[in-house]
Amino acid sequence: MAAKILQIEDLTVNFDGFKALNNLNFHMDYGELRVIIGPNGAGKTTFLDVITGKVQPTIGRVLFKGKDLRSIPEFRIARMGIGRKFQTPRVYLNLSVRENLDLTCNKNKNVLSTLFKRPESAESRNVGGLLETVGLTTKADLPAALLSHGEKQRLEIGMLVAQSPDLLLVDEPVAGLTDEETENVGALLLALAESHSIIVIEHDMEFVRQIAKKVTVLHQGSVLCEGSMDQIQNDPKVIEVYLGHQSSLSSHQVKILRVAASIAWSDGTLSDAEQSVILKRLSEEFTNDTAEQLELQDELRNYLYTEVDPEPLLAQLTEPEDREMIVKLSYEIISVSAFNKGETKVNLEESENYQSLIERLGLPMERVREIEAGVRQSL
Ligand code: ADP
Ligand code: MG
Numbered sequence: 303m304a305a306k307i308l309q310i311e312d313l314t315v316n317f318d319g320f321k322a323l324n325n326l327n328f329h330m331d332y333g334e335l336r337v338i339i340g341p342n343g344a345g346k347t348t349f350l351d352v353i354t355g356k357v358q359p360t361i362g363r364v365l366f367k368g369k370d371l372r373s374i375p376e377f378r379i380a381r382m383g384i385g386r387k388f389q390t391p392r393v394y395l396n397l398s399v400r401e402n403l404d405l406t407c408n409k410n411k412n413v414l415s416t417l418f419k420r421p422e423s424a425e426s427r428n429v430g431g432l433l434e435t436v437g438l439t440t441k442a443d444l445p446a447a448l449l450s451h452g453e454k455q456r457l458e459i460g461m462l463v464a465q466s467p468d469l470l471l472v473d474e475p476v477a478g479l480t481d482e483e484t485e486n487v488g489a490l491l492l493a494l495a496e497s498h499s500i501i502v503i504e505h506d507m508e509f510v511r512q513i514a515k516k517v518t519v520l521h522q523g524s525v526l527c528e529g530s531m532d533q534i535q536n537d538p539k540v541i542e543v544y545l546g547h548q549s550s551l552s553s554h555q556v557k558i559l560r561v562a563a564s565i566a567w568s569d570g571t572l573s574d575a576e577q578s579v580i581l582k583r584l585s586e587e588f589t590n591d592t593a594e595q596l597e598l599q600d601e602l603r604n605y606l607y608t609e610v611d612p613e614p615l616l617a618q619l620t621e622p623e624d625r626e627m628i629v630k631l632s633y634e635i636i637s638v639s640a641f642n643k644g645e646t647k648v649n650l651e652e653s654e655n656y657q658s659l660i661e662r663l664g665l666p667m668e669r670v671r672e673i674e675a676g677v678r679q680s681l
Contacts (some may be wrong), residue, residue: 340520385467452483
């Protein structure tokens, strides 16, 4: 069995009768970068609070590098190698970027000595390396107050790394950041993940997609499911939690639909009219009941609106029936979309993508033509 940096066993945290965490089990390998997502109130912050010793388990235990953390005070747990970055940056605004890093690199010095003493050369090399890692070398001598929100987040991540923790806990690092800053923070976390074990809590799904290898979904204080981003996104339990109702689609159907939807997006647009025609036709594929069709259209809309990479899904959809279904839906989409735009031929981008999809599906050509003819007849 691979050594675990973190093992959480049957953890329950009871706040006056309310279980913020409920029989939660969680394991993480050394060197892993794990993203934790979950709706508000799922228990994410409490989860971090228990790991750092701020909150004690009511039942169960937390093992860090094999050691039970029960009753160990917060500051000692920090010294054992768990560093936490809070949501809002906590940097000294009046000190320069370099001074902020100096401070954390030399924990036994106080603010004044950092200001008035020259750093030792080994230490300054250390700080130089950190400045580079967090991408703030050119801003090293500016007061932290002049940094953008994203740069402050990166500085604080640098300060955390300066304490050489074995496990970094990062709570919503990109909340309120611009797209560009979000990407920078993502790149920084990915770089740090090469040499650290990291847990990131995050809401921003674009960002999760950028950095995630393995994702854990929390819901009502327990682990709802765990896996790659792709597995998570297609898991009916997750869809239900995020969309707030029971999904009537199987995870299998969702995958098929996502591949077909990627064709609809090939020309970069999806007009309202195009969308409603597509949804109407797709819902008819999945059920004969009119009321169910309407309900399904609401659900399908959520899939049509996110662009996805069809490749990993295609690798999972190997059955000929699945692939024929993809051909049918995709052909339907491009035909409907051409028809709706009053064009006699399908648009170029869509048809090019459709053709290359057909090649990748590897079905017999006669079968493909048969399916296409069937669709044309039904239009
Ligand atoms: P998340 O970070 O996923 O939004 P939290 O861990 O903050 O969730 O909270 C989980 C649940 O526990 C919420 O319903 C919250 O109201 C409750 N909770 C959190 N801390 C306390 C506390 N100290 N006392 C009572 N209830 C709490
Ligand atoms: Mg929270």
